[in-house]
Amino acid sequence: MSVVSVSIVNRHYPMGCEDGQEGRLVELGHLIDARARQILEKIGPLQENALLATLCIVLMDEIQNKQQTSISESDLHEILARIREIKHKIS
Secondary structure, eight states: OEEEEEEETTEEEEEEEOTTOHHHHHHHHHHHHHHHHHHHHHHOOOOHHHHHHHHHHHHHHHHHHHHHHOOOHHHHHHHHHHHHHHHHHHO
């Protein structure tokens, strides 16, 4: 197991990860840091615990919204079948 230091708004957090996953964890840390900075730009300074709680809520909201708007493979097959059916009718 490896430990990587992830920086979120100039504060460093040691995070454990599997060997070989260090780069991915650092990459994710950069994305979280950028999102946290966007939040701070919009709502102003927050204490660390309030920022992390706000960040968690915002990210979870974004994840759930993305899941709700995702199209499944079966939906894509159904759409394609309908397109073929319409194409056949107008040809």
